[in-house]
Amino acid sequence: MYRYDEFDHKFVEQRVGQFRDQVARRMSGDITEEQFRPLRLMNGLYLQLHAYMLRVAIPYGTVSGAQMRKLAEIARKFDKGYAHFTTRQNLQYNWPALKDTPDILAELASVEMHAIQTSGNCIRNVTADQFAGAAADEIEDPRIYAEIMRQWSTLHPEFSFLPRKFKIAVTGCENDRAAVRVHDIGLIMKRGPSGETGFEVLVGGGLGRTPMIAKTARDFIGADNLLSYLEAILRVYNQWGRRDNIYKARIKILVHELGIEDVVRRVDAEWARIKDRSYDLPVAERQRIAAYFAPPVFEQISGDDPTHLEQIAADPQFANWVGTNVVAHKQAGYNIVTISLKPIGGVPGDTEADQMDAVADLAERYSADEIRVSHEQNLVLPHVKQADLYTVWQALVKADLAIGNIGLVTDMITCPGLDYCNLANARSIPVAQMISERFAALDRQLDIGPLKLKISGCINACGHHHVGHIGILGVDRRGTEYYQISLGGSAEEDACLGDIVGPSFDYDHVTGAVETIIDTYVGNRHEGETFLNMYRRVGIAQFKEALYETA
Amino acid sequence: MTLSAVTANRLDDGVVVYLTEAAGWSENLNDAARAEKGPAADELLAKGGADFLAVVGPYLIDVVSAENGLQLVNMRETIRAAGPSVRTDLGKQAGN
Ligand code: SF4
Numbered sequence: 001m002y003r004y005d006e007f008d009h010k011f012v013e014q015r016v017g018q019f020r021d022q023v024a025r026r027m028s029g030d031i032t033e034e035q036f037r038p039l040r041l042m043n044g045l046y047l048q049l050h051a052y053m054l055r056v057a058i059p060y061g062t063v064s065g066a067q068m069r070k071l072a073e074i075a076r077k078f079d080k081g082y083a084h085f086t087t088r089q090n091l092q093y094n095w096p097a098l099k100d101t102p103d104i105l106a107e108l109a110s111v112e113m114h115a116i117q118t119s120g121n122c123i124r125n126v127t128a129d130q131f132a133g134a135a136a137d138e139i140e141d142p143r144i145y146a147e148i149m150r151q152w153s154t155l156h157p158e159f160s161f162l163p164r165k166f167k168i169a170v171t172g173c174e175n176d177r178a179a180v181r182v183h184d185i186g187l188i189m190k191r192g193p194s195g196e197t198g199f200e201v202l203v204g205g206g207l208g209r210t211p212m213i214a215k216t217a218r219d220f221i222g223a224d225n226l227l228s229y230l231e232a233i234l235r236v237y238n239q240w241g242r243r244d245n246i247y248k249a250r251i252k253i254l255v256h257e258l259g260i261e262d263v264v265r266r267v268d269a270e271w272a273r274i275k276d277r278s279y280d281l282p283v284a285e286r287q288r289i290a291a292y293f294a295p296p297v298f299e300q301i302s303g304d305d306p307t308h309l310e311q312i313a314a315d316p317q318f319a320n321w322v323g324t325n326v327v328a329h330k331q332a333g334y335n336i337v338t339i340s341l342k343p344i345g346g347v348p349g350d351t352e353a354d355q356m357d358a359v360a361d362l363a364e365r366y367s368a369d370e371i372r373v374s375h376e377q378n379l380v381l382p383h384v385k386q387a388d389l390y391t392v393w394q395a396l397v398k399a400d401l402a403i404g405n406i407g408l409v410t411d412m413i414t415c416p417g418l419d420y421c422n423l424a425n426a427r428s429i430p431v432a433q434m435i436s437e438r439f440a441a442l443d444r445q446l447d448i449g450p451l452k453l454k455i456s457g458c459i460n461a462c463g464h465h466h467v468g469h470i471g472i473l474g475v476d477r478r479g480t481e482y483y484q485i486s487l488g489g490s491a492e493e494d495a496c497l498g499d500i501v502g503p504s505f506d507y508d509h510v511t512g513a514v515e516t517i518i519d520t521y522v523g524n525r526h527e528g529e530t531f532l533n534m535y536r537r538v539g540i541a542q543f544k545e546a547l548y549e550t551a
Numbered sequence: 552m553t554l555s556a557v558t559a560n561r562l563d564d565g566v567v568v569y570l571t572e573a574a575g576w577s578e579n580l581n582d583a584a585r586a587e588k589g590p591a592a593d594e595l596l597a598k599g600g601a602d603f604l605a606v607v608g609p610y611l612i613d614v615v616s617a618e619n620g621l622q623l624v625n626m627r628e629t630i631r632a633a634g635p636s637v638r639t640d641l642g643k644q645a646g647n
Contacts, residue, residue, distance in 0.1 A: 027563060029604045047607055049631045050642050051565035080641055095641075097564035347637055418627060419635035427630075429637045479625050 001064055001370065002147050002292045004112045011155070012109045015116065019043045020102035027099065044115025045101055048422050054093045054101060055118040056108060060128035060146040060170075061089030061373040065364035068371055070111040072356035078104050083356070085341060085349045087413055087462055088167070089127050089373040090118055094420055116154065121162045123153035123234070127169045129177045130374035133295060134382040136330045138172030139189045140197050141293045145226060146170050148281060148289055152227050159234050163241035164249035166234070167206075170199075174493060179375055181205045181214045181495035182467055184251045185233060190220060198222040203233060203263065204255030205495075207461035212252040213495050215260040217267060223286070228279035232271035236263065296368035296383055301333025305387040318393050320442060321404035326389065335386055337367075339379040339396060340403040340411060344440045345433050348414040349377035358399035366392050376413055378406065408445040409453055409518070410436045413464050417457025417474060418481070424457035426474025426481035426507075431455055434511040439518075448518055451531045452491070467491035469532050470517060471498045472510065483510040487517065487543055488535045499540050502548055513547055520546040553624065555592035556583040556614045557599040558631070559606035567631050567643070568606060570599040576606060578643065580632055581620040 004012070019039070026036040040046075044055040056071070063071070071091060075083045078100045079093045086092055096104060108114055117125045126146040133141040149168060153159065159166075169180040170187040180186025186202040198220050205214025221229045233251075240258070242248045255263050281289075312319045325338045339359060342348050351359075359379055363371045366388045372380035384392055396402035405411045412435070415421065417428030432455055439445055454468030458475075465471030467489040475482045482504040489498030505513045518531075520543055525534045535543075557570035568576040569583035577583070586595045592611055599609035613624045623629045634642015641647065 027604075033603055033607050047560055047565060049627070050567060050634060051560070080647075095565075099563045418630055419637050424627075427636060429635075433637065481626065 001062060002059070002143075002289070008112070009109075012112075012114045012116075015043070015114065016102060016105045016109050019105060023098060023102055038120070040098075040101075041119040042116070043101070043105065044118040045096075045098070046119065046422075048094070048420050049418075050420065051095045052098055052101070053420070054096045054104060054115060055086070056091045056093070056113060056115050057118050057125045058089050058091060058113075058373050059125055059150050060132065060143045061130050061375075062132075062143060063371045063373065064111075065360040065369050065371070067111045067113055068356050068360040068363065070107060070113070072353040072360070074104055074107055075353040075356070082350055082352050084347075084416065085351070085373050085377050085379070087375050087377060087415070087464060088118075088125065089130070089375055090125060091373070092416075094416075117150075119165075120160075121164050121166075122160050123149075123156065123162070123166045123168065126150055126153070127167070127178055127183075127375060129171045129173075130372040130378075130380045131177060131327075131336055131382065132172055132372075133293060133370075134329050134331075134334075134336045135172065135175075135177075136328045137175050138330070139191060140172055141290075141295075142170040142172035142178075142187075142189060144286070144290045144293050145187070145189075145199075145223065147292070148227065148286065149230070151289075152230070159238065162234070162238055163243045164246070166237070166251070168230075176492045176495070177374075179464070179467070179491040179495075182207055182211075182464070182491055183214065185230065186214050187226075192220055192222055196222055196224075199226060201229065201233075204252040204260070206250050206252040207464060207466050208250075209247055209459050210250075210253065210256075211461065211466040211497050212256065213497065214252075215255060217260065217264050224283070225275060225280055227281060228275045228277075229267075229271055231279050232267045232274060235270050235274075236266045240266070295331075296370075298331040298334060298383075299385070301385070301387075305333070305385075308386050308389060311390045315390075317404075318390060321393055321402055322389060324404040324408065324446075325406045329383065331383075333386055335384050335389060337381040337384045337389070337392060338374070338406045339381065339401050340405050341378050341401075342405060342411045342436065343400065343403050344410060345437045347429050348412055348432050351379075355399050355401055358395060358401065362392055362395055376411065378411070404442065405445060407450050407452075409439045409448055409451045410445060412436070413452075413454040413468070415456050415463035417455075417463075421457060423460060424474065425459075425476040426457050426483065428455045428457040428463060428472075428474055431472060431474070431483065431507070431510055435514050438511050438515060448522065449530055451518075453514070454489075464491060465489075466497045467495060468498060469535070470514060472514075475504060477504075481507045483507070483513075485510070485513060485517070487540060488532065490532060501540060502544055516546050517543055553588065553613050553615055554585040555588050555595065555611045556580075556585050556621070557595050557609050558583075558612050558628070559599060559609035562603075562605055562607055565607075570595065570609065574598055574602075576602075580614070580623070583614065583621060585614060585616075585621070 202214035367381035414432040418424035456463035486498030
């Protein structure tokens with residue numbers, strides 16, 4: 001894992017000191033809320049419905065056991081004993097007091113964490129594949145480049161007042177687990193003509209009011225030139241991105257208005273000007289950063305562990321969980337374990353402090369001290385020996401964390417919605433809970449198969465509803481919660497936006513509508529056909545008919 | 552009849568509060584000063600807005616008087632006054 005150098009330490013500590021002073025000045029009346037607001041947002045502190053909310057950065061979703069334990073301790077000491085993991089691989093505390101936040105930030109700094117780049121019109125915390133460094137299909141660990149981009153973007157003087165926020169995601173292989181096509185810049189690692197590492201660069205993706213799938217700006221940029229090329233994109237955006245209208249300020253609008261060819265022309269012109277002027281990292285520096293992400297020392301193991309196979313045969317619950325939550329690792333004898341934060345009827349993404357401690361213990365003992373946060377609001381133990389899976393599962397059972405539903409209908413992405421969020425139109429969490437309870441039976445979930453259901457409480461789309469196989473958007477109709485359903489979206493390699501199925505449903509009917517949609521799929525699918533493939537084959541009409549036939 | 556009251560979040564801890572007749576802030580909706588919509592409500596809001604040392608972001612909300620005290624009319628304010636509907640063990644509804 002990346003460790004802070006002296007510069008990082010000093011910078012984060014200075015920031016805590018500055019913020020302490022800014023909070024004191026706000027509380028004594030030396031500065032107004034208008035003056036203070038941008039300062040608190042720069043440190044991840046928002047004001048929500050019931051209280052402040054502190055968003056803690058988890059760069060590329062990687063945390064150690066000690067960091068997780070510190071996050072749990074903060075939840076107990078300064079909050080209400082729990083925390084929420086977000087679709088940007090970050091963590092949110094829902095109840096911190098303003099007066100405590102400097103102390104919270106100091107606690108975070110003690111384990112090399114902070115809340116920088118979690119808000120404001122800057123380059124936000126870079127996200128990455130949660131299986132980075134463990135995935136069997138990756139070329140290189142994408143976190144090396146995420147960390148390089150973090151160092152490049154933090155405190156970048158030119159890019160701290162962009163027209164709007166700017167999100168970058170990177171994946172280490174063609175299989176996209178990081179939803180890179182719905183980011184301002186998405187990077188897909190590839191091999192170049194002579195086997196060198198590089199990236200396909202996609203630009204202008206994003207959800208929200210005007211959802212767009214990113215377009216390819218360049219098929220291949222060598223890793224050596226990544227920073228200068230990104231610099232060129234950001235410069236073009238910074239210069240031509242609209243600042244007159246907050247809804248038109250993201251780079252996706254620039255790409256849409258100018259066209260990708262024109263944007264690429266401008267980027268290439270800028271890049272030609274700057275690429276030889278040392279914007280790029282020297283190879284030695286890249287190697288230095290890469291060394292932090294060197295894989296743990298794996299044991300050489302060949303073949304399946306016989307005891308593991310016996311445990312699978314003897315314990316069907318364990319076998320089910322392995323089937324849904326455990327995937328292959330690049331190292332033989334190891335697996336990647338996803339810990340679902342979507343218990344039936346629970347709050348997606350929420351974890352109790354005791355559960356965070358339990359995960360920290362497991363990471364230290366069985367996963368090379370590494371935990372990942374996925375953009376699908378789950379946790380990952382990336383390096384678990386097959387022979388340890390049963391022990392890990394038993395510990396997860398004890399911690400109420402052994403939910404076997406990854407990739408199934410109850411593994412929903414859900415934003416906080418009107419239960420917490422100041423911008424919400426409708427509640428999201430109770431809708432997720434109703435659907436989760438309706439489909440609680442594992443047999444039924446397994447029969448339905450891979451299904452990505454995503455729920456947002458307003459058009460800002462933090463719950464990625466546009467790219468859900470089934471997407472649900474909360475809307476407000478004269479003070480009453482309604483839910484608009486879309487079908488056929490995807491956030492993966494085949495990314496596309498869903499189609500709105502028709503008039504929205506009220507709170508009491510949305511679960512039934514989802515069930516009708518799923519029953520329509522189950523009743524009409526071909527052998528082995530997933531929901532998404534069936535939708536693509538038959539189109540929306542059949543679903544419309546099933547939903548609205550009585551009208 | 553729908554009246555107006557002023558709500559905000561308390562500066563030091565973010566707790567939802569309501570402007571009282573005595574120009575203080577109370578966590579209890581029933582303590583809220585109320586005014587008819589229009590100029591009287593604007594005046595009330597101006598009073599709350601001057602108090603930037605105590606609260607953040609005061610604004611007007613609709614309330615109606617009922618037998619058992621003041622009632623809120625919209626969902627957002629109802630949730631603000633109670634706490635998350637999915638965590639009834641937290642927030643004002645739970646007394647913490
Ligand atoms: S989608 Fe809307 S309601 Fe949900 S968290 Fe984002 S801003 Fe809040």
